[in-house]
Amino acid sequence: MDVFEAVAEPNRRHLLSLLAERDRTAGELVDSLPTLTQPAVSRHLRVLREVGLVEVRPDGQRRIYALKPDGLQRIDDWITPYRRFWRDHLAALEQHLENR
Amino acid sequence: MDVFEAVAEPNRRHLLSLLAERDRTAGELVDSLPTLTQPAVSRHLRVLREVGLVEVRPDGQRRIYALKPDGLQRIDDWITPYRRFWRDHLAALEQHLENR
DNA sequence: CGCTTATATAATCCAGTAGTTATACATAAC
DNA sequence: GTTATGTATAACTACTGGATTATATAAGCG
Numbered sequence: 001m002d003v004f005e006a007v008a009e010p011n012r013r014h015l016l017s018l019l020a021e022r023d024r025t026a027g028e029l030v031d032s033l034p035t036l037t038q039p040a041v042s043r044h045l046r047v048l049r050e051v052g053l054v055e056v057r058p059d060g061q062r063r064i065y066a067l068k069p070d071g072l073q074r075i076d077d078w079i080t081p082y083r084r085f086w087r088d089h090l091a092a093l094e095q096h097l098e099n100r
Numbered sequence: 101m102d103v104f105e106a107v108a109e110p111n112r113r114h115l116l117s118l119l120a121e122r123d124r125t126a127g128e129l130v131d132s133l134p135t136l137t138q139p140a141v142s143r144h145l146r147v148l149r150e151v152g153l154v155e156v157r158p159d160g161q162r163r164i165y166a167l168k169p170d171g172l173q174r175i176d177d178w179i180t181p182y183r184r185f186w187r188d189h190l191a192a193l194e195q196h197l198e199n200r
Numbered sequence: 201c202g203c204t205t206a207t208a209t210a211a212t213c214c215a216g217t218a219g220t221t222a223t224a225c226a227t228a229a230c
Numbered sequence: 231g232t233t234a235t236g237t238a239t240a241a242c243t244a245c246t247g248g249a250t251t252a253t254a255t256a257a258g259c260g
Contacts, residue, residue, distance in 0.1 A: 001217090008108040013178070013223085020182060026237060040219060042238055061227040061236050069189030072182050078113070079179070082120060082172050089169030101248090109248080140249060142208055144205060161206050161257040202260090209254070214255080224239070230232085 003074050006051040011036060012044050019054060019067040027062045103174050106151040111136060112144050119154060124164045170182040 011033060018024060018032055030041045032057055045065060048054040053071035058061045107113055111133060118124060118132055132139045145165060148154040153171035156163045 004108040004113075007218095008104040011218090013104075016182070019176065020185070025236095026148060030237090037217095037220065038237075039221085039239080043218075045237080058227095063237065070186040072179055073186055075175070076179055076183065079172055079176055082116070082167075083166060085120070086170040086173055089177075105247095127205090130207090136248095137250065138207075139209080139251085143248075147206080158257095163207065167248090203258100204259085204260095205256100205258075207255085207257100209252105211250100211252080213248105213250080215246100215248090218244090220241100220243080221243105222240085224237100227237105228233100228235075230234095 001047055001051060003051045003053065003071065006047055006053060007072075007075065009044070011041075015041075015044060015048060016053060016067065019065055023064050023066040025059070026065060029065060037051075043055055101147055101151060103151045103153065103171065106147055106153060107172075107175065109144070109147075111141075111147055115141075115144060115148060116153060116167065118166055123164050123166040125159070126165060129165060 007016070018029060024032075026042065026045060029045065030036075030038045033041055036044075045054065045056075049056060051071070052068055054065050055068045056065050058064075060092055068097065114133065118129060122174070124132075126145060129145065130136075133141055135165065136144075141171045145154065145156075149156060151171070152168055154165050155168045156165055158164075162187055
């Protein structure tokens with residue numbers, strides 16, 4: 001699984017947003033997704049780990065998950081050339097509105 | 101299917117990159133993905149259409165596909181808050197290197 | 201009008217993913 | 231040491247997505 005597939009899953013995006021606020025233990029994350037069972041969340045975390053979006057450090061019997069800084073950069077790099085398209089489009093639209 | 105799932109598929113990202121260069125007919129796109137059959141490409145194009153990443157205009161019996169300017173903006177909007185993370189990380193790294 | 205070309209849809213198959221329950225494994229606590 | 235807690239893995243199931251072949255639809259062309 002690559003980083004694109006990883007973030008395609010809504011629950012995983014939710015996990016990322018929680019970790020963007022602050023580091024959390026696996027248990028806290030499980031509690032934050034009440035529609036899923038503990039093993040389900042654990043597997044999602046494993047996926048996020050494997051594609052480099054999060055990292056774990058042990059704290060006794062807990063596992064503390066943290067967002068990995070540059071994990072999403074691959075997606076950002078990919079999107080960069082396309083950004084030009086909607087920027088140009090927006091510029092053209094403004095131009096159009098100005099000239100009315 | 102949402103835009104995240106749409107771009108999670110490598111062949112669809114390939115199609116988008118081709119359309120970023122210039123508009124193309126369905127047939128040209130089919131020829132550009134020799135590992136896939138014509139119906140397979142057609143379905144990918146349908147997906148890209150349905151999530152608003154491309155648009156089609158008929159030209160006689162041909163269909164001309166074009167990148168839709170703002171289709172990827174939803175992904176860009178999503179990634180924006182995270183961008184802060186690797187920017188901060190990079191800044192901290194530079195700081196560290198300076199102070200050596 | 202047939203016949204070909206361009207594209208989309210239908211039917212079907214297979215593989216992979218996300219979910220579940222059950223269980224293993226470690227650390228903590230008594 | 232036994233029990234409880236926190237987390238991960240195993241085994242299994244169900245669904246979905248991407249592929250294929252066959253077919254439909256529609257526009258060019260002789």
